[in-house]
Amino acid sequence: xxxxxxxxxxxxxxxxxxxxxxxxxxxxxxxxxxxxxxxxxxxxxxxxxxxxxxxxxxxxxxxxxxxxxxxxxxxxxxxxxxxxxxxxxxxxxxxxxxxxxxxxxxxxxxxxxxxxxxxxxxxxxxxxxxxxxxxxxxxxxxxxxxxxxxxxxxxxxxxxxxxxxxxxxxxxxxxxxxxxxxxxxxxxxxxxxxxxxxxxxxxxxxxxxxxxxxxxxxxxxxxxxxxxxxxxxxxxxxxxxxxxxxxxxxxxxxxxxxxxxxxxxxxxxxxxxxxxxxxxxxxxxxxxxxxxxxxxxxxxxxxxxxxxxxxxxxxxxxxxxxxxxxxxxxxxxxxxxxxxxxxxxxxx
Numbered sequence: 001x002x003x004x005x006x007x008x009x010x011x012x013x014x015x016x017x018x019x020x021x022x023x024x025x026x027x028x029x030x031x032x033x034x035x036x037x038x039x040x041x042x043x044x045x046x047x048x049x050x051x052x053x054x055x056x057x058x059x060x061x062x063x064x065x066x067x068x069x070x071x072x073x074x075x076x077x078x079x080x081x082x083x084x085x086x087x088x089x090x091x092x093x094x095x096x097x098x099x100x101x102x103x104x105x106x107x108x109x110x111x112x113x114x115x116x117x118x119x120x121x122x123x124x125x126x127x128x129x130x131x132x133x134x135x136x137x138x139x140x141x142x143x144x145x146x147x148x149x150x151x152x153x154x155x156x157x158x159x160x161x162x163x164x165x166x167x168x169x170x171x172x173x174x175x176x177x178x179x180x181x182x183x184x185x186x187x188x189x190x191x192x193x194x195x196x197x198x199x200x201x202x203x204x205x206x207x208x209x210x211x212x213x214x215x216x217x218x219x220x221x222x223x224x225x226x227x228x229x230x231x232x233x234x235x236x237x238x239x240x241x242x243x244x245x246x247x248x249x250x251x252x253x254x255x256x257x258x259x260x261x262x263x264x265x266x267x268x269x270x271x272x273x274x275x276x277x278x279x280x281x282x283x284x285x286x287x288x289x290x291x292x293x294x295x296x297x298x299x300x301x302x303x304x305x306x307x308x309x310x311x312x313x314x315x316x317x318x319x320x321x322x323x324x325x326x327x328x329x330x331x332x333x334x335x336x337x338x339x340x341x342x343x344x345x346x347x348x
Contacts, residue, residue: 017255022286025305030290030298037293038090041276042081048274049074056219072226073274078104080276080292086116087288106199108227111192114175117185123288127239127261129246135236137246137331140343155340161325167231237265238281242327242337244311258285259306264313
């Protein structure tokens with residue numbers, strides 16, 4: 001069976017399939033940490049971001065967009081290094097993972113532990129209609145329960161393709177709010193929030209004093225917005241397609257959700273290089289213990305052994321953006337997603 005022939009609605013019938021079954025088929029080398037690779041990738045990432053900032057400082061104004069994109073994409077690589085740290089796949093010692101994770105998230109003003117805890121919840125409940133917290137679709141029932149203003153905002157967000165600001169909203173409303181975490185987690189959250197607040201309290205006044213308001217915009221804000229473009233884009237397209245189901249609790253199966261509900265999307269090679277192959281995402285959802293530098297090895301094994309369960313690969317392009325953002329507005333069980341126009345026709 002080819003991936004184009006998959007009927008995703010029939011896959012949950014494999015109720016005996018577990019993540020352990022899939023993990024057992026992966027080469028043991030996929031899980032081996034290589035400190036030389038881990039640290040060399042981190043150092044190369046720092047050099048690339050440094051090169052980007054040097055370009056912003058020295059290049060003429062007409063080259064600024066090029067260096068903004070390069071620097072912001074490099075900062076996304078910072079996030080991926082911290083991402084490995086959050087899954088404890090960067091280093092063997094917990095304190096090293098925590099230290100490196102905090103350092104690489106500081107320029108992003110992103111609380112490490114707050115993200116780590118919420119992100120691990122996403123892995124436990126990937127494509128679970130009630131529990132997934134990464135990019136859970138909106139059902140017609142939930143949409144109808146909103147007021148007209150909120151419905152209008154959501155329609156404007158979806159129709160005008162504002163997916164790329166989604167991670168900014170998630171960052172702002174989730175990772176600084178202690179009430180969204182369990183009491184036993186809050187000491188870690190306070191630590192991470194303190195780290196980024198102290199960093200911001202030092203870095204922003206210093207940047208403003210030395211470069212002015214334009215310097216803050218030029219050296220931090222615009223690269224930060226580029227980072228969030230990739231953050232939103234990667235998160236959205238990892239699990240969103242018109243035929244990818246999100247299941248209710250009674251129908252949800254972890255192995256099927258992780259294997260078939262995660263989409264491999266090919267990005268330009270320079271993006272994959274700067275972002276450490278994070279879009280080779282299927283193996284990461286099979287096991288978070290696989291370091292980023294082993295994702296391609298693991299994916300080749302999954303293709304060999306589980307091809308019938310994999311969603312079609314796609315290429316990041318305007319055609320992909322248009323297809324997903326035009327169709328995937330509201331989620332309903334029968335056909336997965338429907339556009340607002342299809343929803344309105346169904347209500348007539």
